Amino acid sequence: xxxxxxxxxxxxxxxxxxxxxxxxxxxxxxxxxxxxxxxxxxxxxxxxxxxxxxxxxxxxxxxxxxxxxxxxxxxxxxxxxxxxxxxxxxxxxxxxxxxxxxxxxxxx
Amino acid sequence: xxxxxxxxxxxxxxxxxxxxxxxxxxxxxxxxxxxxxxxxxxxxxxxxxxxxxxxxxxxxxxxxxxxxxxxxxxxxxxxxxxxxxxxxxxxxxxxxxxxxxxxxxxxxxxxxxxxx
Numbered sequence: 001x002x003x004x005x006x007x008x009x010x011x012x013x014x015x016x017x018x019x020x021x022x023x024x025x026x027x028x029x030x031x032x033x034x035x036x037x038x039x040x041x042x043x044x045x046x047x048x049x050x051x052x053x054x055x056x057x058x059x060x061x062x063x064x065x066x067x068x069x070x071x072x073x074x075x076x077x078x079x080x081x082x083x084x085x086x087x088x089x090x091x092x093x094x095x096x097x098x099x100x101x102x103x104x105x106x107x108x
Numbered sequence: 109x110x111x112x113x114x115x116x117x118x119x120x121x122x123x124x125x126x127x128x129x130x131x132x133x134x135x136x137x138x139x140x141x142x143x144x145x146x147x148x149x150x151x152x153x154x155x156x157x158x159x160x161x162x163x164x165x166x167x168x169x170x171x172x173x174x175x176x177x178x179x180x181x182x183x184x185x186x187x188x189x190x191x192x193x194x195x196x197x198x199x200x201x202x203x204x205x206x207x208x209x210x211x212x213x214x215x216x217x218x219x220x221x222x223x224x
Contacts, residue, residue, distance in 0.1 A: 004150075006150075034212070034213075041217050041218050042198055042215035042216060042217055042218055043151070043198075043215050044215075045212050045213070045214075048212060088150055088151065090151075095153070095166075095167075096153060097153070097167070098143075098150035098151040098152070099150050100149050100150040101149075101150050
């Protein structure tokens with residue numbers, strides 16, 4: 001059965017910490033992996049990854065895909081309270097499936 | 109552009125009632141999607157459409173129906189509402205000419221539905 005698993009499910013850190021969120025998948029005909037940030041309402045797009053080993057970067061956020069390990073990580077450095085959100089990973093294959101998300105809480 | 113709009117924002121239904129969740133996008137996207145998100149869970153695909161007149165089932169289609177008569181609109185119909193359908197519903201759209209390739213989706217603000 002196709003699945004997308006994110007870990008940890010929740011994480012509490014203090015401002016300035018660096019966090020690493022994980023997304024692993026088991027799907028057939030993998031196409032791409034997407035990261036979203038969801039605050040109070042709809043998810044907003046962060047990154048799309050299709051090639052292994054190429055880091056995508058946007059400010060303090062970065063992400064990389066490892067097709068051998070069937071996984072991706074999302075890194076956030078120097079975290080701020082505004083980074084508090086649920087981070088969702090989605091995998092596109094013959095279909096599209098989201099993981100359950102990681103709830104990140106950044107305390108002042 | 110308004111992007112993806114959804115109505116209503118909130119709704120309370122009684123068991124057995126029916127309703128339609130509206131979704132409209134003004135970006136001329138071919139693909140549109142309906143998801144539900146239960147508390148503490150990720151998004152689950154209910155139905156999707158690759159263009160006007162074409163719809164297909166997603167992961168959790170039971171209890172729902174959709175139609176796509178225009179590119180812009182993709183309403184989701186709930187018949188005989190059940191408490192298990194209490195959830196937040198998100199509509200999304202994307203533009204791609206190649207099915208299955210990675211694509212950025214634009215999400216609506218969501219509809220919070222409670223069935224009691």
